[in-house]
Amino acid sequence: MQTGAQIAVVEDDPSVRMVVTDHLRLAGCEVHQYGDGETAWRAIESRMPDLLIVDRMLPGLDGDELCRRIRAVSNVPIIMLTALDGLAHRIDGLEQGADDYLAKPFSLRELQLRVNAQLRRAGSAAAFLEFTAGTFHVDPAHRRVWVGQREIALTTREYELFLYLVRNPDRVISREEILREVWRWDFGDASTVTVHVRRLREKIEPDPHFPTFLHTEWGAGYRFTTGTGRAC
Template structure:
């Protein structure tokens, strides 16, 4: 399956390296960070979850989990370990290609001007965010979610809207949004247990406020 995927992506114009185990992949990633990583959770030696955690400690490179572990809890675990997207086996090579293209577009998109929103400063050209003087390390998907919320302040947005506008999915598992909101809170909130910016509106969705007011 790894060879089939690699051949398909090469035919689509991608430069591809493939590895049979996590340790070899980690060594190669440390030497040269790829533009995107397709990662199986069940790898020999260094498993995919641990590899994702290590990568997230040094990079926001997009990660697509591609695995037979497709249950709800497995998807949530994969996202919590740092994946931006999750595709279960069996899968369509066409769907995988579309998800790869979407992740690469997001990670390479360039917006012209930076802006300030409350205590946050955003540099869209380099996809960087600061809270005061502290830079916040966000993954590609976390950055897209943050950008959508900060551009829609004080408005309740549903998980379905976020899936549609940020993930560009017409349908999907809304728990994906829940996981990313939790991860985003851990990075932008002074105390994620008592959100000051990203509030849950029970039964409706989420509301982002630029005023630092505890829920």
């Protein structure tokens, strides 16, 4: 399973919700759980997760309507859970926008495999899609980055560092993790990261001495944010 993937579990049965949530968290996912569709929609409307697991028979805003609302704004993978097991019900669920359909009762192992498959597909498709993060616009297919209307000229390593940071917003990332994930080094001189962070700041920050986007968390690493607050 993709460690760190953000998953929303929308299920009105608290026992099912907790079992699924606990299982996914043990697998390394960051899970947010909701007991009804309206609460889930208000939360995910502002910040879409990497994948949703949605019970079809929700009180109030049901799973079908939740899927339709999500599909109007996002292609995020959706796995629908339901007690309605039958070909017509499965087809109907998929027509509402679900990517997969799992009937209750279900195996947690099967659910995990389906989550894995959906995350892999989404990752493969999303890897080259253009996206916007705050004032930044990124075109991964052509390895181009803009801040506002200005295109930034980045070296290969600067681009890879920027892409890793922008895809992990508001998270403190150690220099060791950056070496491992960007440089693919299990060990090495962490000052290499420091130098590249400084060079990257010179290109993306309005004032590199008072960063707006790429902050230093002393003794811990770096944190990228698309906000306007300033830090060291």
